[in-house]
Amino acid sequence: MIVYGVALLSVCLVLGMLIGEALGVALNVEANVGGVGIAMLFLVYASNSERFKALTEGVSGTGIKFWSAMYIPIVVAMAARQNVAAATEGGLLALTAGVAAVIVSFALVPILSKIGKPDAHPLDTSEERGAG
Amino acid sequence: MDIIETVFVRNDLIVAFAVVGATMWVSYLLANKLTAGRIHGSAIAIALGLLAAYWGGTVSGGTRGVADVTLLGGIGLMGGGMMRDFAIVATAFGVHISELKKAGIAGVISIFAGVIVSFIVGAAVAVMFGYTDPAAITTIGAGAVTYIVGPVTGEAIGASDAVITLSVAAGLVKSILVMIGTPLIAKRIGLDNPQSAMVFGGLMGTTSGVAAGLAATDPKLVPYGAMTATFYTGLGCLLGPSVLFFIVSAIY
Numbered sequence: 001m002i003v004y005g006v007a008l009l010s011v012c013l014v015l016g017m018l019i020g021e022a023l024g025v026a027l028n029v030e031a032n033v034g035g036v037g038i039a040m041l042f043l044v045y046a047s048n049s050e051r052f053k054a055l056t057e058g059v060s061g062t063g064i065k066f067w068s069a070m071y072i073p074i075v076v077a078m079a080a081r082q083n084v085a086a087a088t089e090g091g092l093l094a095l096t097a098g099v100a101a102v103i104v105s106f107a108l109v110p111i112l113s114k115i116g117k118p119d120a121h122p123l124d125t126s127e128e129r130g131a132g
Numbered sequence: 133m134d135i136i137e138t139v140f141v142r143n144d145l146i147v148a149f150a151v152v153g154a155t156m157w158v159s160y161l162l163a164n165k166l167t168a169g170r171i172h173g174s175a176i177a178i179a180l181g182l183l184a185a186y187w188g189g190t191v192s193g194g195t196r197g198v199a200d201v202t203l204l205g206g207i208g209l210m211g212g213g214m215m216r217d218f219a220i221v222a223t224a225f226g227v228h229i230s231e232l233k234k235a236g237i238a239g240v241i242s243i244f245a246g247v248i249v250s251f252i253v254g255a256a257v258a259v260m261f262g263y264t265d266p267a268a269i270t271t272i273g274a275g276a277v278t279y280i281v282g283p284v285t286g287e288a289i290g291a292s293d294a295v296i297t298l299s300v301a302a303g304l305v306k307s308i309l310v311m312i313g314t315p316l317i318a319k320r321i322g323l324d325n326p327q328s329a330m331v332f333g334g335l336m337g338t339t340s341g342v343a344a345g346l347a348a349t350d351p352k353l354v355p356y357g358a359m360t361a362t363f364y365t366g367l368g369c370l371l372g373p374s375v376l377f378f379i380v381s382a383i384y
Contacts, residue, residue, distance in 0.1 A: 020366070043224045047224075071220065071347065072351065073153065073210075075219075076180075079211070081197040081207055081212070082304065083195045085197075088186065094301035097272060097276045101276040101302075102306050102336070104250070105249060105250060105336055112242045
């Protein structure tokens with residue numbers, strides 16, 4: 001049943017969010033700390049595990065794949081509801097700070113990617129090299 | 133007119149699906165016909181979305197872009213945090229654990245480096261513009277981290293409303309620039325494999341920026357970037373009002 005996959009996805013998200021929220025409270029931070037990332041780890045675990053096969057394979061899996069495929073349209077909607085007007089009204093300081101932060105961060109990507117790099121390779125040519 | 137409004141408002145999410153679908157169709161058509169596929173269709177769709185958001189914000193005076201236009205209210209739900217997070221988590225389906233492990237350490241380092249570097253840059257710009265109050269410098273620096281870290285930090289350390297607004301604007305500029313700039317710069321910074329995507333997510337940190345930027349570059353990279361990006365705001369909220377504020381206070 002398609003809904004089994006959707007339900008698994010939902011449970012992963014809710015569990016992750018709960019843990020992220022609890023982490024925020026424990027660290028005394030007004031934010032959800034990594035809730036989505038933790039939820040993703042749950043789903044990665046479930047989709048790689050034999051035990052959850054009934055929820056991730058066949059028709060059930062299409063329930064998850066549907067939402068994965070809806071990701072880009074949802075991101076387009078997300079872009080359409082950003083406060084772009086406020087960003088353009090922030091003046092020179094906001095513009096400079098935002099732009100400078102992005103440029104410096106972009107520049108650091110290739111440098112930090114080298115950490116533990118030897119076997120970094122493009123996705124297309126990837127797939128299991130044996131060495132884990 | 134009344135009938136249209138009633139139907140559109142009552143079925144707002146469904147209207148949003150149709151509108152976004154039409155936008156995607158137009159975008160992919162433009163991408164193939166005008167740019168011969170050089171620019172990704174989703175990049176055009178996201179750019180159109182941002183333009184629409186600008187228009188919506190100016191017309192309505194609201195803060196949620198096109199979602200504040202009555203007939204398009206459903207865009208707010210479709211593009212809101214709940215649906216976004218649900219779809220982001222779904223992209224993790226089929227990710228190999230081995231890929232995550234390979235970039236583990238680099239990913240963690242990149243989150244710390246990303247928060248600290250963005251903060252320093254933002255704080256330096258604040259100083260350049262003549263700010264000397266540690267609370268203001270810290271808040272603007274935190275805004276350059278993300279537009280959530282800015283206000284959270286500002287409120288915690290008692291910055292003025294004007295400064296908090298500036299910090300949100302800085303964070304928005306960052307997020308929007310990441311959305312637009314990522315597909316353009318991807319090749320040059322080697323953003324073509326899971327490891328660099330994880331580093332990228334950790335360095336940029338803005339969930340919406342990373343989500344849209346990677347989607348427009350290569351959807352296969354999304355789960356890796358999103359995974360690290362989601363820890364970034366939390367870390368920023370943790371460091372901003374504490375360690376980073378203490379350091380700035382010690383200097384000024």
